Amino acid sequence: MSATADPRSGRLPAGEVRAMFDRIAPRYDLLNRVMTAGLDGRWREAAAAAADVAAGGSAIDVCTGTGDLALALARRVTPSGRVLGVDFAENMLEIARQKAGERGPSLEFVAGDALALPAADDSFDAATVAFGIRNVSDLDGALAEMARVVRPGGKVVILEITTPRRLRGFYHAWFDRVVPLLGRVLGRDGDAYGYLPASVRRFPEPPELARRMSQAGLVDIRWRPFAAGIIALHHGRVPSSPR
Numbered sequence: 060m061s062a063t064a065d066p067r068s069g070r071l072p073a074g075e076v077r078a079m080f081d082r083i084a085p086r087y088d089l090l091n092r093v094m095t096a097g098l099d100g101r102w103r104e105a106a107a108a109a110a111d112v113a114a115g116g117s118a119i120d121v122c123t124g125t126g127d128l129a130l131a132l133a134r135r136v137t138p139s140g141r142v143l144g145v146d147f148a149e150n151m152l153e154i155a156r157q158k159a160g161e162r163g164p165s166l167e168f169v170a171g172d173a174l175a176l177p178a179a180d181d182s183f184d185a186a187t188v189a190f191g192i193r194n195v196s197d198l199d200g201a202l203a204e205m206a207r208v209v210r211p212g213g214k215v216v217i218l219e220i221t222t223p224r225r226l227r228g229f230y231h232a233w234f235d236r237v238v239p240l241l242g243r244v245l246g247r248d249g250d251a252y253g254y255l256p257a258s259v260r261r262f263p264e265p266p267e268l269a270r271r272m273s274q275a276g277l278v279d280i281r282w283r284p285f286a287a288g289i290i291a292l293h294h295g296r297v298p299s300s301p302r
């Protein structure tokens with residue numbers, strides 16, 4: 060591993076991010092449940108609700124991982140809608156596909172890069188990303204891609220871990236000590252869970268993320284915190300008038 064690819068810097072080349080998620084895929088869901096005390100499902104449901112998709116609608120879930128947000132969206136657009144989950148880590152996608160079972164063409168998981176989404180312009184009612192955009196090397200590029208594939212008037216939704224304004228001491232103790240320890244013990248991967256707190260620290264705080272969404276051309280941007288400000292749910296709309 061080169062000096063520029065230290066996981067504790069919170070920045071890794073895309074190939075190393077992909078390899079890391081391929082490695083931890085079998086233990087990813089268990090670690091999520093333990094680290095969030097089972098609250099992560101609720102946050103993804105809130106993200107699915109913010110996407111404003113109903114029966115017959117369509118959504119793309121970027122950095123879909125093991126597919127939980129894509130599944131929440133699929134429950135909303137069923138039976139005639141369509142959800143596409145995109146991720147570049149095949150082992151994560153394999154677990155997503157197992158969970159989706161026999162849902163058929165309404166829910167599909169494909170390999171792809173958040174910076175070059177395998178979708179045409181204006182082709183979805185909503186684009187979502189949960190706990191993924193922080194890992195993408197070019198935040199503005201990822202926002203632009205999500206905005207590109209959503210039709211005018213559609214939603215872009217981002218669920219992400221963030222640094223709270225209060226309880227910073229507790230938060231840093233949890234993230235810098237407990238999370239890497241759980242990662243080493245349960246995930247058998249100290250690097251991955253040393254990378255996690257560092258990647259959160261270097262990610263923009265909520266007002267700055269809202270500004271970057273606006274810079275990507277989105278309008279009506281709102282955000283709300285969950286879990287005492289540890290999690291932020293941002294959403295915005297692609298303008299209805301021609302871009």
Ligand SMILES: C[S@@+](CC[C@H](N)C(=O)[O-])C[C@H]1O[C@@H](n2cnc3c(N)ncnc32)[C@H](O)[C@@H]1O
Binds near residue numbers: 076121147172191194
């Ligand atoms: C922390 S996981 C989140 C998975 C899922 N969205 C969830 O809610 O649990 C981050 C995911 O982002 C994916 N990822 C990171 N950078 C990516 C990129 N540039 N293109 C596609 N997927 C990417 C990783 O492979 C990983 O599966």
